[in-house]
Amino acid sequence: MLIRILVVVLILVVFWLGTRNLKIIPGRGQSALEWIFGFVRQNIIFDTLGEQRGRRYEPILMTMFFLILSMNITGVIPGLQLAGTARIGLPIILAIVSWIMFMYAGMREKGGKFWKDSLFLPGVPWPLYFLLVPLEFFSTFILRPITLTLRLTMNMIAGHMLLVLCFTATHFFFFTVLASGNLIGLLGIGSFAFGVAFTVLELFVAALQAYVFTILSAIYIQLAVAEEH
Amino acid sequence: MNVVGQLAPLAFGLAVIGSGIGVGIIVGKTIESVARQPELQGRLSSLMFLGIALTEALCFIAIAVAFIPFPAP
Numbered sequence: 001m002l003i004r005i006l007v008v009v010l011i012l013v014v015f016w017l018g019t020r021n022l023k024i025i026p027g028r029g030q031s032a033l034e035w036i037f038g039f040v041r042q043n044i045i046f047d048t049l050g051e052q053r054g055r056r057y058e059p060i061l062m063t064m065f066f067l068i069l070s071m072n073i074t075g076v077i078p079g080l081q082l083a084g085t086a087r088i089g090l091p092i093i094l095a096i097v098s099w100i101m102f103m104y105a106g107m108r109e110k111g112g113k114f115w116k117d118s119l120f121l122p123g124v125p126w127p128l129y130f131l132l133v134p135l136e137f138f139s140t141f142i143l144r145p146i147t148l149t150l151r152l153t154m155n156m157i158a159g160h161m162l163l164v165l166c167f168t169a170t171h172f173f174f175f176t177v178l179a180s181g182n183l184i185g186l187l188g189i190g191s192f193a194f195g196v197a198f199t200v201l202e203l204f205v206a207a208l209q210a211y212v213f214t215i216l217s218a219i220y221i222q223l224a225v226a227e228e229h
Numbered sequence: 230m231n232v233v234g235q236l237a238p239l240a241f242g243l244a245v246i247g248s249g250i251g252v253g254i255i256v257g258k259t260i261e262s263v264a265r266q267p268e269l270q271g272r273l274s275s276l277m278f279l280g281i282a283l284t285e286a287l288c289f290i291a292i293a294v295a296f297i298p299f300p301a302p
Binding site: 043047147150151153154155157158208209211212215216219 | 275278279282285286289290292293
């Protein structure tokens, strides 16, 4: 809880300071911010949703990306060590936001046709609909938010546990086994090396999960508003 | 004879087999297609991460099963 509040304050301060006086010729901090904004905008939002529609959903997707990224990164910062998204509350809220967002997008662009398009697959003989409609309903409206939540939470929990395992093993080997004069304690060097390697991996996973969550939300919106051919 | 323990790690191991194979196929196919058309690498790698994320979700569901408080027999 404290970590989340800290992260939110940090995001606000960073973006407030970073975007307070924007110049035409960017300084060092501004160009770093612009690079990451440009990446999210071009590679995640515009590539999936297209330029015109992308602009409409840009603010919320951008917020999602940066919130998840910074919440995830706290998992590897020494002293904090627990990702803000490793408790299930925050991912559930984000998944519900994304769920409401794609239904809203579909209803807004297609109205009632959205439900027909998303439940009834075209080109299937009609008796199969008894089987397919519940299946489609289940996978589209129930499984999507659940998998979004679980993917983010479980990635962070698994990463946290991996780091805990490595570093507690190191502590045990060095301060209990080696201190009592047993040379098997030198295995602690290996577990420490693995811990450091997994820290780097967790850094990568943090960025990857933020990317995946945002791009999946964008794809769900795209699927909801896409015209049937 | 009584065997006492938790089955959740075993179930997770079994679940990981499938998604491990899936991730392997995805990455292998991506490498293959990048070797054929190196200019598509950016697009292909973002697709690859998407596919990996979708496949991984299955094994994360398996981890989540361990957190469900089943009543003890």
